[in-house]
Amino acid sequence: GENVEQHPSTLSVQEGDSAVIKCTYSDSASNYFPWYKQELGKGPQLIIDIRSNVGEKKDQRIAVTLNKTAKHFSLHITETQPEDSAVYFCAASDSGGGADGLTFGKGTHLIIQP
């Protein structure tokens, strides 16, 4: 089955700087890659997703890049703000839309230092 590795496990950046979280996956059939933000005591919140026919996607301060050849994808957050502090999860699915369930990474605890 699919295996998703996520790095780093903890990332501390100064407010205003950029943050990058990287994930690799093992199943070349995977073609849907969402990113979730989870705050303490809450469920994961979808922040951005990308499908295999796209190499990059942006939404304001957030961007995701996908390299299918190398089987890795990354989350980029620019101009970080205190409210960006949370745990971020990457995930992968081979159904083209999450129909087979998502395989998650272990998460990155992002800390924004004021």
Add this chain to the structure above:
Amino acid sequence: DAGVTQSPTHLIKTRGQQVTLRCSPKSGHDTVSWYQQALGQGPQFIFQYYEEEERQRGNFPDRFSGHQFPNYSSELNVNALLLGDSALYLCASSPSRTGGDDFGQGTRLTVV
């Protein structure tokens, strides 16, 4: 517009007991998936329901079972609870198995 709602929010059970967790999907969504999230880990896929049938299943034993009702709401049942079943159980919904899952707040299950 209510998102995904789960009940109860917290639950304490004794080893060997059975538990039922409930989920109402976001309005307009007909697909419900269940995940187990252990402390400090990412969510793990348990199974998915669509059109009242289990469509996909992760690597979980038969003690974990579910149901989906005609109104798309769903239940997760766990029998013969083990201490290791203690976790946050998350329900996610999406429209017609197309991804973009919305998650609920979860049910925190503690087995003692």
